Amino acid sequence: MADVSIKPHWFYILLALADGDRHGLAIARDVQGLSDGAVRLWPATLYGSLDDLRARRWIEELEEHPEDESERRRYYRLTKSGRAVLADEAERLGRLARLTRARVRTGEAR
Amino acid sequence: MKSAYRALLRLAPRHLRDAHGDEMEELFAERLATARHRGPLAAAGVWVHAAADLVRARRTGVPLTVPIDERTAHMTGSDIRYAWRSLLRQRGATTLVVFMLALGIAANVAVFTLVNGLFLRPFPFPNPDRLVYINTAAPKWNLDVVGINYPDFDRWTKDQKLFDALMTYDFSAFNLSDGTGAVRVRGAFITRDFTKVLGIEPILGRTFTAEEDQPKGPPVVILSAALWRDRFGGDPNVVGRAVRIDGKARTVVGVMPAAASFPGELQLWMPMAGDPAQPWESYSGDAIGRMKPGVTVEQAQADIIRAHQPIWDARDKNHIVTPFVKPLHDTFVADYRGAAKAIGGAVALLLLVACANVAAVMLARALARRREMGIRLALGSSRTRLVRQLLIENVMLAAIGSAIGLAAGRLAVAGLLRLIPDQFPRWAVFTVDARVIGFALLSVLVTVVLFGWAPALHAVGGDLRSAVTTTTGGTTGAPRGRRTLWLLVGGEFALSAVLLVCSLLLVKAFDRVRHVDPGFRADHVLLATIPLSEGTRPKPEQWFAFWNDLEQRARQIPGVDAAGMITCAPLDGCHLGNFFTIENAIPPPDGKNPVVLMRMASAAYFPAMGIRLKEGRFLADSDIAKGALTNDQVRRGTAPVVVVVNESFVRAFWGDGATGAGRRIKFNGPDTQWIPVVGVVADVKHYGLERPMRPGIYFPLSVDPRSNMTIALHTQVEPASVTPALRDLLRQIDPEIPLVRPRTMETLIEQSTALRAAFSWMLAVFAALAFVLAIGGAYGVATYLVTQRTREIGIRVALGARTNDIFRNVVASGLGVVLVGVALGLAGSVAVAGQMGDTLFGVSTHDASVLSLVTIALLLTALLANGLPARRAARIDPMRSLRTE
Numbered sequence: 001m002a003d004v005s006i007k008p009h010w011f012y013i014l015l016a017l018a019d020g021d022r023h024g025l026a027i028a029r030d031v032q033g034l035s036d037g038a039v040r041l042w043p044a045t046l047y048g049s050l051d052d053l054r055a056r057r058w059i060e061e062l063e064e065h066p067e068d069e070s071e072r073r074r075y076y077r078l079t080k081s082g083r084a085v086l087a088d089e090a091e092r093l094g095r096l097a098r099l100t101r102a103r104v105r106t107g108e109a110r
Numbered sequence: 111m112k113s114a115y116r117a118l119l120r121l122a123p124r125h126l127r128d129a130h131g132d133e134m135e136e137l138f139a140e141r142l143a144t145a146r147h148r149g150p151l152a153a154a155g156v157w158v159h160a161a162a163d164l165v166r167a168r169r170t171g172v173p174l175t176v177p178i179d180e181r182t183a184h185m186t187g188s189d190i191r192y193a194w195r196s197l198l199r200q201r202g203a204t205t206l207v208v209f210m211l212a213l214g215i216a217a218n219v220a221v222f223t224l225v226n227g228l229f230l231r232p233f234p235f236p237n238p239d240r241l242v243y244i245n246t247a248a249p250k251w252n253l254d255v256v257g258i259n260y261p262d263f264d265r266w267t268k269d270q271k272l273f274d275a276l277m278t279y280d281f282s283a284f285n286l287s288d289g290t291g292a293v294r295v296r297g298a299f300i301t302r303d304f305t306k307v308l309g310i311e312p313i314l315g316r317t318f319t320a321e322e323d324q325p326k327g328p329p330v331v332i333l334s335a336a337l338w339r340d341r342f343g344g345d346p347n348v349v350g351r352a353v354r355i356d357g358k359a360r361t362v363v364g365v366m367p368a369a370a371s372f373p374g375e376l377q378l379w380m381p382m383a384g385d386p387a388q389p390w391e392s393y394s395g396d397a398i399g400r401m402k403p404g405v406t407v408e409q410a411q412a413d414i415i416r417a418h419q420p421i422w423d424a425r426d427k428n429h430i431v432t433p434f435v436k437p438l439h440d441t442f443v444a445d446y447r448g449a450a451k452a453i454g455g456a457v458a459l460l461l462l463v464a465c466a467n468v469a470a471v472m473l474a475r476a477l478a479r480r481r482e483m484g485i486r487l488a489l490g491s492s493r494t495r496l497v498r499q500l501l502i503e504n505v506m507l508a509a510i511g512s513a514i515g516l517a518a519g520r521l522a523v524a525g526l527l528r529l530i531p532d533q534f535p536r537w538a539v540f541t542v543d544a545r546v547i548g549f550a551l552l553s554v555l556v557t558v559v560l561f562g563w564a565p566a567l568h569a570v571g572g573d574l575r576s577a578v579t580t581t582t583g584g585t586t587g588a589p590r591g592r593r594t595l596w597l598l599v600g601g602e603f604a605l606s607a608v609l610l611v612c613s614l615l616l617v618k619a620f621d622r623v624r625h626v627d628p629g630f631r632a633d634h635v636l637l638a639t640i641p642l643s644e645g646t647r648p649k650p651e652q653w654f655a656f657w658n659d660l661e662q663r664a665r666q667i668p669g670v671d672a673a674g675m676i677t678c679a680p681l682d683g684c685h686l687g688n689f690f691t692i693e694n695a696i697p698p699p700d701g702k703n704p705v706v707l708m709r710m711a712s713a714a715y716f717p718a719m720g721i722r723l724k725e726g727r728f729l730a731d732s733d734i735a736k737g738a739l740t741n742d743q744v745r746r747g748t749a750p751v752v753v754v755v756n757e758s759f760v761r762a763f764w765g766d767g768a769t770g771a772g773r774r775i776k777f778n779g780p781d782t783q784w785i786p787v788v789g790v791v792a793d794v795k796h797y798g799l800e801r802p803m804r805p806g807i808y809f810p811l812s813v814d815p816r817s818n819m820t821i822a823l824h825t826q827v828e829p830a831s832v833t834p835a836l837r838d839l840l841r842q843i844d845p846e847i848p849l850v851r852p853r854t855m856e857t858l859i860e861q862s863t864a865l866r867a868a869f870s871w872m873l874a875v876f877a878a879l880a881f882v883l884a885i886g887g888a889y890g891v892a893t894y895l896v897t898q899r900t901r902e903i904g905i906r907v908a909l910g911a912r913t914n915d916i917f918r919n920v921v922a923s924g925l926g927v928v929l930v931g932v933a934l935g936l937a938g939s940v941a942v943a944g945q946m947g948d949t950l951f952g953v954s955t956h957d958a959s960v961l962s963l964v965t966i967a968l969l970l971t972a973l974l975a976n977g978l979p980a981r982r983a984a985r986i987d988p989m990r991s992l993r994t995e
C-alpha cells in the first residue's frame with residue numbers, strides 16, 4: 001500500500017506517545033528531541049494533528065489526569081490501531097532505509 | 111505577549127481554539143521564552159512562525175467530519191459560479207447595490223481625475239520638480255507679489271550659483287497683421303534662456319540669441335505651433351519670413367512646440383530685450399528657474415536672496431523688494447487647493463454613505479439567508495468557505511459597480527469641463543491614467559472592506575442552533591443584526607447631515623457673493639478692449655486724440671446712451687498700483703503705506719458704468735485737458751489736474767466717516783505738487799466680488815495716456831447686440847485695429863464667480879445624492895424589518911393591538927436612531943464648516959436657517975421612509991400573516 005505513508009509530524013507524535021502517555025506540550029518537547037531539533041511543532045499544527053489523530057482513533061484522550069499534574073492539560077495515549085500504524089510506518093521506513101543503503105553501495109562500486 | 115497571541119489565535123479555526131486555546135498559548139510561551147535567549151530576531155521568528163502556523167491551520171486543520179469535497183483547497187471557480195447565481199437570483203437587490211456603488215465611485219473618480227490633473231500630474235517638461243517660480247514681494251508696501259524688475263533679474267542671473275538657468279517673462283497681447291487684416295494674438299516677452307529653463311526645443315528654426323535679447327536688438331519673433339499652422343499654413347519655410355507685429359516688421363526665427371505654451375495659451379514670443387542699466391523702470395512679469403539637480407527650494411531661495419543683497423544695499427529704500435522662490439507647480443494650483451480639498455472630502459463622505467447603504471442592503475439579505483447559512487454550516491460547510499463566498503459576491507458587486515462608476519465618472523468630468531472650460535489652467539490634462547485606474551481599484555478595495563464586513567460577520571457569526579431554528583420571516587431573531595442595520599442607517603443620516611449643512615452653507619455663501627454690491631450697474635453694459643499699434647501711432651497725443659474721437663463716435667451708435675473710456679476695467683485682472691503722499695493722513699494701522707489702484711478715466715465713464723457718487727462731484731469734461739499730459743507735468747503741477755477717489759481711499763487715509771472732497775494728495779518724490787480731490791465715488795469691486803477693494807484713484811483721461819484702453823458702453827438694448835456696430839465703427843477709423851474681447855458686464859461677473867458656482871453646485875449635488883441614498887437606506891431597512899416582523903405584528907393585531915399602536919411602534923423604532931444620527935451629523939457639520947474659513951464668505955457656521963432646514967428635511971423624510979412600511983405593517987391581516995408559515 002503506497003499511500004500508507006503518514007505525515008512526518010504525525011509519525012513523530014505517534015512516536016512520542018509510544019513511549020508513554022503525554023500532554024501536548026510534552027509531545028512537542030519530545031518531538032524536538034527525537035528529531036534532533038529539526039521538527040518543531042507549532043501550536044496549531046500540533047493540536048490540529050492531535051485532533052486529526054484522535055478522529056482516526058490512532059490516539060485517545062485519557063479520561064482522568066495522572067496525579068500531581070495540572071488539571072488543565074489533556075493527556076493522550078496511543079491506541080492499538082495507532083501502535084499498528086506506527087509499526088507499519090517503521091516497517092516501511094526500514095524497507096526504504098535498506099533499499100537506500102543498497103543503492104548507495106552499488107553506486108559506490110561503479 | 112500571551113494576550114497578543116490570544117488575539118492572534120482568532121486566526122485559527124474555532125474548534126481548535128475552543129479545545130486547545132490554553133495549551134496552545136502555553137506552548138507558544140515556551141517557544142518564545144527559549145527564543146528570547148537567542149535575541150530579538152529569533153523572538154520575531156517565533157511570531158512569524160506562529161502566525162503562519164495559525165493561518166495554515168485555517169486551511170488544512172478541518173476536522174474529518176467535514177465532507178471531502180469541502181476540504182479541497184481549490185474551490186474558487188465553483189465559488190464564483192455560485193456567487194454569480196446568487197446575485198442573479200436577487201436581481202432587484204443586485205441592481206440597487208451596483209447602482210449605489212457606481213454612484214459613489216463615479217463621483218470619486220470624477221473628482222480624483224480633476225485632482226490628478228491639477229495637482230498630481232507633473233508639468234509637461236523634463237524634471238518638472240526642478241522648476242521654481244520666482245518673484246518679489248514688498249512687505250513694506252503690503253504687496254505679496256510685486257513683479258520682476260529686469261535689472262534685478264539680470265543681477266540674479268549673473269550671480270546665482272544653484273540654477274541651470276533663469277528666465278523672466280511678461281505676458282502681452284499684440285496686433286499681428288499680414289496684409290489681409292489684423293488679429294489680436296496673445297504672447298509674451300521672454301528672456302533668451304526660456305527653452306533651457308523649460309527644457310524644450312523649437313520644432314523649427316532656433317531660439318533667441320543673446321544678441322537678440324538686448325536693447326535695440328534685431329526685431330525677431332518665435333511663433334507657436336498653432337499660430338504657425340493656422341496663420342501661416344504650416345509653411346516649412348516660415349523661418350526668415352517677415353511679419354508685422356504692432357505695426358513693426360519682425361523676422362520669424364523659430365516655431366515652438368505646443369508644450370511651450372505655458373502657463374497660459376501663448377501664440378508668439380518676442381525677446382524681452384531688457385536693459386540692466388535702467389533701474390526700477392517697471393515691476394512686472396514673473397520668473398521661472400530650473401534648479402540644479404539636488405538643490406532644494408530653500409537653498410534656491412537663499413541663493414537668489416544672496417544675489418539680491420547688493421541691490422538691497424544700494425537701492426532707494428522706497429524701492430525695496432524681497433525675492434522669493436516657490437515650487438512652480440504650487441504657484442499655479444494655489445487657487446484650486448481649498449476647493450479640491452473640500453470636494454475631495456465631500457465625495458469621500460458620499461462614498462461612505464453609499465457603502466453604508468450597500469452594507470445595509472447586503473446585511474438585510476444576509477439576515478434573510480441566515481437559515482440557509484445555518485443549514486449549510488450544520489451540514490458541515492466551513493465558516494471559512496461561507497465567508498469566502500460572501501467575499502466573492504462582494505468583490506463581484508464592487509467590480510461591476512466600479513466599472514460602471516469609472517465610465518460614468520469619465521463622462522461627468524467631460525461634462526464638467528464643457529460646462530466651465532475657462533476655469534481650469536490650460537496645461538492641466540484630465541484623462542484616465544495609471545493613477546486614476548489605481549485610485550479606482552483602491553476605492554473598490556475600500557468599498558468592499560467598508561460594506562462587506564457587516565454582512566459577512568453576521569451571516570456566519572451567529573450560533574448555529576438559533577440560526578437553524580429561526581423560522582423564516584416569522585420571529586424577530588438576530589437582534590445583533592438589527593442593531594447593526596440601525597447603526598448603518600444612523601451613520602448614513604449623520605454623514606448626510608454633514609454634507610447637506612456644508613453644501614447649503616456654501617450655496618448661501620454663493621448667493622451672498624452674487625448679491626455683493628459691485629459698486630456699478632451690471633446690466634446693459636458692454637466692455638471691449640482696444641489696443642493701438644504703437645508702430646503706426648507712436649505718440650501719446652495720438653492715442654489721446656484717438657480715444658476722444660472713439661468715445662464721441664461710439665455715443666452715436668444706435669441703442670447706446672453713454673460711452674466712457676477706462677485704462678483698467680473691473681474684474682479684468684489688470685492692476686496698476688502707485689503710492690501717494692496724502693495730506694493730513696492718519697497713520698496706517700500696520701505701519702504700511704497701502705498701494706493705490708490708479709486708473710485714468712473719461713468723464714463719461716462714471717455714468718456709463720453707473721458708478722455712484724458719494725461726495726463732491728465726478729470728473730467733468732472740463733477736467734480733461736485739451737491735450738495729453740506727461741506724468742512729469744502732473745507730478746510737478748505744471749499742468750493742473752483734479753482727481754476722484756473711492757470710499758476705501760478715504761477710509762484708509764483719512765479714517766472712517768471722514769470727508770474726502772476738498773482734500774489733497776500728491777505723488778511721492780521731490781518737487782511734486784498737491785492735487786485736489788474733487789469727489790468720492792463708491793468702491794468698485796475691481797479684483798472680484800469676493801476680494802476686498804483697495805484704495806483707488808481716478809485721474810482724468812488726459813494724464814499719461816495709454817495705447818491700450820477699454821471702452822464701456824451703456825445701452826438701451828441687449829448689450830451684446832451692439833458689438834457689430836462697435837466693430838464697424840473701429841474698422842471705419844482704422845482697419846488695422848482689432849476689437850478685443852467684447853464682453854457684457856454680466857458675463858464678466860458670472861465668469862468671476864464661475865469657480866465658486868461650480869464648487870458649490872458640485873457639493874450640493876453630492877449632498878443631494880447622499881440625502882437620497884440615506885432616505886433609500888432608511889426606507890429599505892424599515893421595510894425589511896417590518897417584513898421580518900409580519901408574524902409578530904399579526905399576533906399583536908390578533909391579540910387586540912390597535913392600528914395606531916402598531917404604526918407608532920414601528921415608526922418610533924426607526925425614528926429614534928435617525929434622531930441620534932442627525933444630532934451627531936449637525937454637531938459634526940459645525941466642526942467641519944469651521945474649517946472652511948473664507949470660503950463661507952461670512953456665513954455663520956451655525957447658520958440657524960440652514961441647520962433648521964436640514965434638520966426638518968431629514969426628519970420629515972425619515973418619518974416618511976419609516977411611515978410607509980409602518981402603514982403597511984398596521985394593515986397586516988392577522989389571519990394571513992399567521993398563515994405565512
